[in-house]
Amino acid sequence: MQVQVFIGNAGDGQTSKLQEIQDRLIATGQNTLIIQAGAYGEDGLLQILEVRAAGGQREILVDDCSRLQVLKVLEWRSSAEDDPNFDDLIIHLARQD
Template structure:
């Protein structure tokens, strides 16, 4: 599993890595592989990541992540590193911009 943390760009800044990752996402039969982290508590986010990976999605982008959510996903990565079905999973975590 590969995890990339991207800091959300403010409106007046260039959206370099965020924009290029968004442009590269492939539509699946379930739509684009986007997850809105602000709709989930920490455990709920881990659950939806597990569900999406189990149904075969190999690249996911999680928008509006808080610090606790990012930390939990990184810990989940450590706990699941030996699972073969998650080896090729790529997760892009987009951290909320701090104002």
């Protein structure tokens, strides 16, 4: 599992890096929606990430993450290191300013 964290201007999902990634995924025929982290607590965000990964999504975009949400995702990545179901998973997180 790979986790990329965008901060500052790069972390503005409306106009920058997340939108570029989403456009690339759509161009390759992948349907992906940006998760709005503000709608979830830390554990809820982890649950939605697991659901998306179990459903076959290999790149997941998350906007407006709190510092604590980012830390929880990084902890989850560490705990899932030996799980082959997550080997090719990429999570892009845009952190709140």
